[in-house]
Amino acid sequence: xxxxxxxxxxxxxxxxxxxxxxxxxxxxxxxxxxxxxxxxxxxxxxxxxxxxxxxxxxxxxxxxxxxxxxxxxxxxxxxxxxxxxxxxxxxxxxxxxxxxxxxxxxxxxxxxxxxxxxxxxxxxxxxxxxxxxxxxxxxxxxxxxxxxxxxxxxxxxxxxxxxxxxxxxxxxxxxxxxxxxxxxxxxxxxxxxxxxxxxxxxxxxxxxxxxxxxxxxxxxxxxxxxxx
Numbered sequence: 001x002x003x004x005x006x007x008x009x010x011x012x013x014x015x016x017x018x019x020x021x022x023x024x025x026x027x028x029x030x031x032x033x034x035x036x037x038x039x040x041x042x043x044x045x046x047x048x049x050x051x052x053x054x055x056x057x058x059x060x061x062x063x064x065x066x067x068x069x070x071x072x073x074x075x076x077x078x079x080x081x082x083x084x085x086x087x088x089x090x091x092x093x094x095x096x097x098x099x100x101x102x103x104x105x106x107x108x109x110x111x112x113x114x115x116x117x118x119x120x121x122x123x124x125x126x127x128x129x130x131x132x133x134x135x136x137x138x139x140x141x142x143x144x145x146x147x148x149x150x151x152x153x154x155x156x157x158x159x160x161x162x163x164x165x166x167x168x169x170x171x172x173x174x175x176x177x178x179x180x181x182x183x184x185x186x187x188x189x190x191x192x193x194x195x196x197x198x199x200x201x202x203x204x205x206x207x208x209x210x211x212x213x214x215x216x217x218x219x220x221x222x223x224x225x226x227x228x
Contacts, residue, residue: 012036013085014070034084042066045089050211052183055190059180059207060090067206071178074124078116083123086178086205091128094174098201101172103132104193106185107139107160124205125176133171137189138163160185162192172199180204180211 010033011018019036043066050057061067074082087094105121113119125132140159175189186202194200 012039013082014039035088039066039085040089043070046212048207048211050180050183050207053187055183055186055202057180057183057186057202057204057207059204059211060087061206062212063179063206063208071206075112075116075120075178078118080116080118080123084127086124087128094203095129098130098172098174101130101174101199101201102168103128103130103174103176104136104168105132105176106189107137109139121176121178124178128176130174133167136164136167137161137192158188160188160192165193165196168193169196170198173197174201174203177202177204178206180207 009018013034015036015038017036017038043061044064045061048059050059070082070085073079074086103125105125108119108121122132122134137160140161173193175186175193177186180186186204190200190202
């Protein structure tokens, strides 16, 4: 006798609405247990391959109203439970494409981590499901980049230093950041690590709207797609 799939109930972590659907293993890998289809559409995923000097950066979401509010809820309102939703639509593709890679991320301001009670970038990266190497970098200043111009952001990025080069030496590395604005942070990270690693890939969750008019051949979708 065949068993029918039972409809499972889950609550979207963004809009808090209860949803019913036949959850499968594919749904789990696609992040459908964290993010409902309506919220996926509102976030408007559009992969961009953005070139800044010598870097090619894969960025996933335009930094528009819904993405901005989501990041503010997570980082400024300390809603740690949101961490799986950021890469939910892409986590399976990233795990398949970069299965032999380790994730690292730029350092946060220590005061901000203490205030939140959690390391926002660590938990955002944890949602991808690849191994993470912690404490690769240290930031020797407490400059916040919010509201800074390009020159000021570069000055702030120059306060990032490599703390543990042996942890990444010879490895395949993904550098993950939350928002791509001027690229100064990733350029600084690249200068510090590119000669140590076997391979380095750069990924950000969101990108500044100034990049929406570039790379028009980049793929985009209202729902999940395999961009990598």
